[in-house]
Amino acid sequence: xxxxxxxxxxxxxxxxxxxxxxxxxxxxxxxxxxxxxxxxxxxxxxxxxxxxxxxxxxxxxxxxxxxxxxxxxxxxxxxxxxxxxxxxxxxxxxxxxxxxxxxxxxxxxxxxxxxxxxxxxxxxxxxxxxxxxxxxxxxxxxxxxxxxxxxxxxxxxxxxxxxxxxxxxxxxxxxxxxxxxxxxxxxxxxxxxxxxxxxxxxxxxxxxxxxxxxxxxxxxxxxxxxxxxxxxxxxxxxxxxxxxxxxxxxxxxxxxxxxxxxxxxxxxxxxxxxxxxxxxxxxxxxxxxxxxxxxx
Amino acid sequence: xxxxxxxxxxxxxxxxxxxxxxxxxxxxxxxxxxxxxxxxxxxxxxxxxxxxxxxxxxxxxxxxxxxxxxxxxxxxxxxxxxxxxxxxxxxxxxxxxxxxxxxxxxxxxxxxxxxxxxxxxxxxxxxxxxxxxxxxxxxxxxxxxxxxxxxxxxxxxxxxxxxxxxxxxxxxxxxxxxxxxxxxxxxxxxxxxxxxxxxxxxxxxxxxxxxxxxxxxxxxxxxxxxxxxxxxxxxxxxxxxxxxxxxxxxxxxxxxxxxxxxxxxxxx
Numbered sequence: 001x002x003x004x005x006x007x008x009x010x011x012x013x014x015x016x017x018x019x020x021x022x023x024x025x026x027x028x029x030x031x032x033x034x035x036x037x038x039x040x041x042x043x044x045x046x047x048x049x050x051x052x053x054x055x056x057x058x059x060x061x062x063x064x065x066x067x068x069x070x071x072x073x074x075x076x077x078x079x080x081x082x083x084x085x086x087x088x089x090x091x092x093x094x095x096x097x098x099x100x101x102x103x104x105x106x107x108x109x110x111x112x113x114x115x116x117x118x119x120x121x122x123x124x125x126x127x128x129x130x131x132x133x134x135x136x137x138x139x140x141x142x143x144x145x146x147x148x149x150x151x152x153x154x155x156x157x158x159x160x161x162x163x164x165x166x167x168x169x170x171x172x173x174x175x176x177x178x179x180x181x182x183x184x185x186x187x188x189x190x191x192x193x194x195x196x197x198x199x200x201x202x203x204x205x206x207x208x209x210x211x212x213x214x215x216x217x218x219x220x221x222x223x224x225x226x227x228x229x230x231x232x233x234x235x236x237x238x239x240x241x242x243x244x245x246x247x248x249x250x251x252x253x254x255x256x257x258x259x260x261x262x263x264x265x266x267x268x269x270x271x272x273x274x275x276x277x278x279x280x281x282x283x284x285x286x287x288x289x290x291x292x293x294x295x296x
Numbered sequence: 297x298x299x300x301x302x303x304x305x306x307x308x309x310x311x312x313x314x315x316x317x318x319x320x321x322x323x324x325x326x327x328x329x330x331x332x333x334x335x336x337x338x339x340x341x342x343x344x345x346x347x348x349x350x351x352x353x354x355x356x357x358x359x360x361x362x363x364x365x366x367x368x369x370x371x372x373x374x375x376x377x378x379x380x381x382x383x384x385x386x387x388x389x390x391x392x393x394x395x396x397x398x399x400x401x402x403x404x405x406x407x408x409x410x411x412x413x414x415x416x417x418x419x420x421x422x423x424x425x426x427x428x429x430x431x432x433x434x435x436x437x438x439x440x441x442x443x444x445x446x447x448x449x450x451x452x453x454x455x456x457x458x459x460x461x462x463x464x465x466x467x468x469x470x471x472x473x474x475x476x477x478x479x480x481x482x483x484x485x486x487x488x489x490x491x492x493x494x495x496x497x498x499x500x501x502x503x504x505x506x507x508x509x510x511x512x513x514x515x516x517x518x519x520x521x522x523x524x525x526x527x528x529x530x531x532x533x534x535x536x537x538x539x540x541x542x543x544x545x546x547x548x549x550x551x552x553x554x555x556x557x558x559x560x561x562x563x564x
Contacts, residue, residue, distance in 0.1 A: 004388060004389055004390045005388075005389060005390065006389070006390045006391065007389040007390070007391060008391045008392055009391075010385035010388070010389035010391040010394075011385075011391055011392070013381035013382055013384060013385035014381075014382045014385050014386070014391075014397065016377075016378040016381070016382070017378050017379060017382040017401070017441055017442075017445060018397075019378075020374065020378055020434070020437045020441050021401060021404055021437065021438060021441050021442060023434065023437075024416070024419075024434060024435055024437055024438040025404055025407070025438055027415065027418075027419045028407075028412045028415035028416055028419060029407075029415075031414075031415035031418065032412075032415060092306075093306075093307065093310050095303065096303035096304070096306045096307040096310070097303075097307055098304070098307070104552070105549065105552045105553075107307070107311070108548060108552045108555060109545055109548050109549055109552065110311055110314065110315065111311065111314065112544070112548045113314070113315075113318060113541060113544070113545060114314060114317075114318070115495055115499070115544075116495055116498065116499065116541060116543075116544025116545065116547075116548065117499065117537070117540060117541055117544070118498065118499045118500075118501050118515075118516045118540050119499050119500070119501055119502075120501050120516055120519070121516065121519070121536075121537040121540055124533060124537060125317050125318075125320070125321050125537065126317065128320065128321075128324065128530065128534075129316075129317045129320050133335070133336070134332055134333065134335070134336060135320070135336075136316060136320055136336070136338075137316075137317075139336050167313075167314065167317065171314070175555060178555070179488070179555055213450065217446070217447075220402075221405075224405055224406050227406075228406070228408040228409070230408065230409065230502065231501060231502060248408075249408045252408070256414065257414075269408065272408065273406060273407065273408070276406040277403055277406060280402070280403075280406065281399065284399070284402075
């Protein structure tokens with residue numbers, strides 16, 4: 001591979017993107033930063049508060065620190081659970097999907113359908129679908145004798161949110177993996193057949209390495225989305241029962257809009273943002289390094 | 297020999313499970329509220345299109361649908377248009393701070409909308425765009441533009457650099473090369489990118505409802521009408537929900553071949 005030429009005029013190509021993104025990002029970000037270092041006595045009267053909000057937040061013995069820790073733990077557990085289910089399931093479904101014939105078009109459309117529903121509608125669908133009296137899912141589980149109750153019981157609420165997210169977002173992994181699989185030239189499969197490779201060998205030696213690039217996109221997008229999940233659990237459980245499904249963004253919203261505690265909310269969102277950023281950066285760097293090592 | 301029947305059965309089973317909640321929504325939209333609440337039924341006993349007709353005859357709903365479609369269309373057009381040259385630059389050249397800039401763009405996908413809702417409201421109110429489709433279209437650029445750059449960069453990488461050089465030798469000016477030769481080569485990528493932009497803009501509701509009040513109320517915000525003092529109008533809500541799926545289904549039908557042909561991300 002030839003090295004890319006150095007050309008600083010390429011900046012002109014990037015300027016429009018920079019403009020559009022900066023317009024929507026810089027003022028809101030700075031507003032949040034401002035709130036995070038100030039306190040108010042109301043009536044738009046702000047004064048400097050230094051790093052006190054951050055100290056409180058990161059100290060687990062304070063009320064807010066405790067609350068933040070709990071929500072952070074819940075959110076991480078939720079993200080991990082979803083990734084562990086969605087990524088393997090998505091790859092498996094993509095492997096099973098039809099590759100040619102009339103079924104390809106309709107199959108893609110039905111698989112993608114859950115992703116194309118506005119998030120509050122997704123919440124509404126599952127709110128109804130999981131009711132014991134008029135929803136199929138709730139009625140089936142109750143019929144089996146399980147103690148299923150989304151509004152009363154933490155495990156039910158938690159399972160419902162995970163199942164909903166798997167239903168909603170596995171299609172993204174399927175579509176990305178499917179596209180990645182289609183990009184593998186037939187010659188690779190022919191060579192494997194001549195060598196008498198097993199199905200597992202074809203998967204682990206050809207398909208999985210070729211999927212790496214799309215899987216990086218899938219994992220990163222899914223991590224960010226599950227880590228920031230807001231609308232769907234808000235509609236289905238409202239963060240309850242108790243605080244069982246109060247994920248970070250729901251908690252933030254409660255603090256910022258419910259209690260109008262802007263300092264705490266701002267400090268919390270910055271820390272939250274930095275955590276997301278760090279996880280993504282580490283993952284991104286490891287994956288690109290691995291890829292480079294394989295290419296050499 | 298590879299058995300072909302098993303994958304097909306598994307895939308059909310997955311699709312079946314996937315469709316259940318959607319079927320439930322469609323079923324409810326065809327029932328009356330008394331039918332819905334009277335107990336569990338697997339199919340509508342007295343199907344009627346009453347709620348759909350009610351929605352089509354109500355200008356607020358129709359207007360809401362138009363608003364949603366227009367900001368999504370504007371956003372998709374802007375995102376793809378500005379992301380194309382940027383994706384080309386990121387893939388073809390090294391320039392000062394390119395890697396940091398790329399990662400910074402991605403960080404904008406990580407901003408939780410719940411946090412930014414308030415500052416966004418203040419910003420768009422201050423510039424006088426509040427309650428217009430432009431506010432929502434621009435706000436959605438925050439996450440759609442970086443996403444578009446990210447996806448397109450992979451597709452640009454799938455086009456060999458020799459093509460750029462050959463075109464230059466043949467005397468094509470850069471803009472002419474870009475439009476006449478390069479864009480057709482990454483048509484699949486543009487299709488896929490447009491689909492993703494459409495999707496994420498169409499499903500995002502928090503910013504869309506925060507940035508609008510009455511003139512540019514998106515469809516999903518009109519749906520809150522179903523929650524009234526008289527209780528939930530489940531049937532109306534379900535009918536509106538079914539309608540929100542249609543534009544997405546149409547768009548993916550048009551780009552299905554682009555997706556099937558694959559992200560040229562392999563760089564084989």
